[in-house]
Amino acid sequence: MREAPRNAEIAPDAVGSFITPAAARFVRTNFAVPRIDPRRHRLEIAGAVERPIHLGLADLRALPRRTLVVTTECAGNQRTSLSPLPPGEPWLGGAVSTGTFTGIPLAAVLERAGLRKDAIEILAEGADAGKTPSGEAHFARSLPVVKALDPDTLVALEMNGKPLTPAHGGPLRLIVPGWYGMASVKWVSRLEALTAPFAGYFQSERYVFVESGRTAQPVREMRVKALFSSPAPGAAVELGPVLVSGMAWSGSAPIAKVEVALAGGSEWIEARLTGPEEKHAWRRWELTWIPPWRGRHVLRCRATDASGNVQPDVPRWNALGYGANAVQSVLVDVR
């Protein structure tokens, strides 16, 4: 958590909620929250389009809407599991939340301006701006056209059934399901169809996997991960059956299984997948554990997705600390 710009992890008691209450959501901002008058806010659509336009909120509300349940994780979540510690927000594991987003497919918005065939990326620019090492800049990220035209990529107006508040990117926020949160540009005020790849600060200097001996790779899909929601870390429980539960997600495919290791060693027990199955949301899992003795126990959880991606034991280090998804553990005191 950093006060200005404001950054905060999900409220610990909200990790077990399928839909994260707005007040409990994680927040990651690069600059101060911009002041926007929703009545006057215009979304500009420019660049490689047939007819550059500006759309107000009323114009957008007149278009057909979609509602999706989407889990969003910060690309730097769990950065503190990396050693040596890369620069950036020192997130533990709580920079992840799930919301119900209602909005207009970005494809429908672009269609109003007539996307040209030579466009290869769609740049989304937020109203927030400030200093970067490359100079004064707006927060801005581009999407490949194929992802921009995915019917699940939204220009969102509402979260959890209410207009998006300024803290969460309102009045307009891009929602890019399956991708780490940097793609879901908040306070979006400008879309530009590009005929050459965008190379702005937040596209090329940040949100890239920088690894020794490899070409830098863009950060995109959320890596597979499982999180404990109960017991809470360090919780004390009575000797007897304990319901162990949590959430698991992957940006690449549905969750295939979650396993739990109930002590040191390599015995992994498959948990039950329970609760709603939403294409872009985390999946709840649970398991009943009978502790063998009083004292401190370590539990670990590990998710595998339907594409065969599985969490590593040790996180894959990269210079900017993105995509850390090593198996997590929780300590429980059995009394």
Place this chain on the structure above:
Amino acid sequence: MREAPRNAEIAPDAVGSFITPAAARFVRTNFAVPRIDPRRHRLEIAGAVERPIHLGLADLRALPRRTLVVTTECAGNQRTSLSPLPPGEPWLGGAVSTGTFTGIPLAAVLERAGLRKDAIEILAEGADAGKTPSGEAHFARSLPVVKALDPDTLVALEMNGKPLTPAHGGPLRLIVPGWYGMASVKWVSRLEALTAPFAGYFQSERYVFVESGRTAQPVREMRVKALFSSPAPGAAVELGPVLVSGMAWSGSAPIAKVEVALAGGSEWIEARLTGPEEKHAWRRWELTWIPPWRGRHVLRCRATDASGNVQPDVPRWNALGYGANAVQSVLVDVR
């Protein structure tokens, strides 16, 4: 912490005390605390000696004593930093304590029995016993003769100026400065001079570094390590100068320096070494830090000893989880 046998980390608020109060010390026991009547307790000295003898506490108290300040760390301390997690006690970082020990040099005790020239190891057996995968056994460990005859290796009678209590190995405990705690056999009731290497359960099946592709190595000297004592993990501090302090030790050489990284990245700032310099005890270090902004910060500390040993960023994994000494970090909320 496990209730039976009892295992507990040092009390968190005692990490900053140069001498750990007895009640706050870490405890690691393999079996239940044996019942010993100090008035009847005899230390047997047998094996490759000229004249096997039994010494009572009064006999031992009649011999010249030494007092040493000794830091003892469990070989499995910080095991939870290893991934995948090896079996064994799930220690965080608090299985370490420092005490003032008064006792008779083991060399003087052995001299009473007349150590033979063909002796190569001294086996120390505790009065505690129980089941092991290799059958019923006492806790027992051997020392090479050269270490056994080191004038700082003690048969201790007192800790912190008082007779050793049963919880801490009383009435008689071996103290082997510089080595991990398994060597400091509690409730020692028998010493045997051996002419062949000891291969009991706690010598060959436990307390060995088992690493893929390497011959197993015995666990001996404590690896270099620094610990934070203040701020406590997760502590909230006011914006302004913050005194950051901790303890550092190595079983191989005196502490040469402790460095602190005040944020992500690789800038390490040297801390001041303060407080008593005792050959076998941890060294206090401190540094004044002025947080640059309100919010969550990560501090890391790293010790280097006079032999050039330095803590690694990532712990060296081994199958039984010993000697984990990676750089530790602490999260601090600046308000």
